[in-house]
Amino acid sequence: MSVVGSSLSGEQERKLLSLFNNVRLHLLYKASVHGYMHQAFHNRCDGQGPTILVAYNKTGFIFGGYITTVQQLPGNSYIFEPEEMHGNDLQLTECEVYRVEQRGDILEKPWRNINWEGFSTKQRLMDYIQNYKPEVNSVVQARVLLVGPVGAGKSSFFNSINSVFKGHVTGPANSGSAGTSLTTQFRTYNIKAGQDRSALPLVLCDTMGLEEGLGAGLDIDDITSVLKGHIQDRYQFNPSTSIQSDSSFFCKSPSLKDRIHCVVYVLDACKISLISAKMVDKFTAIRKIVNKQGVPLLVLLTKVDEACPLVKEDLTNIYISHYIEKMIREVSLCIGVSQSCVVPVKNYSREFELDVNTDILLLSAVVQMLRYTDDYFDDLYQAGDQRPETPDS
Numbered sequence: 222m223s224v225v226g227s228s229l230s231g232e233q234e235r236k237l238l239s240l241f242n243n244v245r246l247h248l249l250y251k252a253s254v255h256g257y258m259h260q261a262f263h264n265r266c267d268g269q270g271p272t273i274l275v276a277y278n279k280t281g282f283i284f285g286g287y288i289t290t291v292q293q294l295p296g297n298s299y300i301f302e303p304e305e306m307h308g309n310d311l312q313l314t315e316c317e318v319y320r321v322e323q324r325g326d327i328l329e330k331p332w333r334n335i336n337w338e339g340f341s342t343k344q345r346l347m348d349y350i351q352n353y354k355p356e357v358n359s360v361v362q363a364r365v366l367l368v369g370p371v372g373a374g375k376s377s378f379f380n381s382i383n384s385v386f387k388g389h390v391t392g393p394a395n396s397g398s399a400g401t402s403l404t405t406q407f408r409t410y411n412i413k414a415g416q417d418r419s420a421l422p423l424v425l426c427d428t429m430g431l432e433e434g435l436g437a438g439l440d441i442d443d444i445t446s447v448l449k450g451h452i453q454d455r456y457q458f459n460p461s462t463s464i465q466s467d468s469s470f471f472c473k474s475p476s477l478k479d480r481i482h483c484v485v486y487v488l489d490a491c492k493i494s495l496i497s498a499k500m501v502d503k504f505t506a507i508r509k510i511v512n513k514q515g516v517p518l519l520v521l522l523t524k525v526d527e528a529c530p531l532v533k534e535d536l537t538n539i540y541i542s543h544y545i546e547k548m549i550r551e552v553s554l555c556i557g558v559s560q561s562c563v564v565p566v567k568n569y570s571r572e573f574e575l576d577v578n579t580d581i582l583l584l585s586a587v588v589q590m591l592r593y594t595d596d597y598f599d600d601l602y603q604a605g606d607q608r609p610e611t612p613d614s
């Protein structure tokens with residue numbers, strides 16, 4: 222693969238860098254390579270954060286401008302002297318756009334260790350998941366509940382894990398964008414793996430998205446029923462009322478295998494700073510219910526690719542990205558969990574083919590879910606209590 226090089230000389234680059242404080246430049250777009258088209262420019266430069274545009278003309282002038290976001294372009298104007306700026310020559314010989322990266326954007330040491338050794342790591346994680354056995358004889362599958370705001374990536378997470386075990390990207394669970402939750406039913410998904418396509422010892426339970434308002438989105442009382450194992454697959458959630466005990470989807474006497482063993486809050490990394498106080502209140506209310514049932518809680522931070530350009534460019538930057546590390550700290554404060562409970566992932570959203578690093582991150586998240594499930598069973602036995610036999614406690 223050929224690397225696209227800058228047209229700036231070393232001296233010119235140093236001069237440009239001296240206008241900033243401790244930054245480095247990353248070439249995103251070069252017109253002679255990527256094309257002079259509007260679309261090519263926006264495809265490569267939108268959503269990249271602060272950028273600098275450098276234009277070269279026939280007369281030998283090098284000029285340009287700095288903006289914090291490409292979307293900011295229309296409407297912004299400043300006064301300059303054309304003769305001084307570009308010698309009245311707008312016939313460009315080249316045009317480049319660089320992302321301006323603060324040197325502090327990248328941490329010197331990863332804040333969490335992960336082995337990016339490609340297929341061997343992926344296989345090891347898949348083997349761990351396939352061979353997982355809950356520590357209780359009466360239970361063969363860990364039951365993990367995904368809850369979170371509308372559009373956070375709950376259904377996409379199931380689709381992504383299913384894809385990893387299928388060998389290519391699939392999309393059985395409805396995922397996409399709508400004003401309200403696209404998922405309206407309670408779904409309990411099995412994932413098939415291995416040559417005999419047997420079910421993994423894991424069931425991912427997908428729910429309707431949470432919404433701020435009362436009577437909108439997933440009903441909090443329904444979460445209690447799901448946790449206790451009362452709600453069955455394909456129950457149609459009703460935001461204005463919780464499930465009734467005479468519903469055909471209501472299981473009157475669930476056992477330990479029907480209960481939820483691990484709860485996962487799914488949050489969109491791009492929207493952490495936008496989470497409203499009302500949504501935080503909802504999280505707190507759910508957390509109380511989850512704690513009361515003695516179920517461990519994990520937080521899945523999705524869309525890390527959209528949140529951080531360094532991660533979008535290369536997923537293995539995730540644990541050296543200063544921005545993602547900051548995000549994890551914010552999430553842990555907002556939800557009130559330790560940072561080790563927050564797991565970042567990138568779901569498959571538009572790809573056809575699998576990518577090994579995406580898979581490693583996704584599978585690592587599942588391994589955490591299984592470890593937390595073990596904690597749930599450990600806790601049951603250590604407490605010596607009879608919770609499994611008395612699901613209504």
Ligand SMILES: Nc1nc2c(ncn2[C@@H]2O[C@H](COP(=O)(O)OP(=O)(O)OP(=O)(O)O)[C@@H](O)[C@H]2O)c(=O)[nH]1
Nearest residue numbers: 372373374375376377396397402403404430524568
């Ligand atoms: N780039 C990117 N897009 C994602 C990621 N996860 C989900 N998406 C996209 O986000 C949108 C919403 O994802 P869903 O999986 O439908 O979200 P959900 O939480 O199930 O939403 P509801 O069922 O509506 O509550 C879809 O367009 C996905 O393709 C991710 O990690 N990265």
Ligand SMILES: [Mg+2]
Nearest residue numbers: 375376403404
């Ligand atoms: Mg969904």
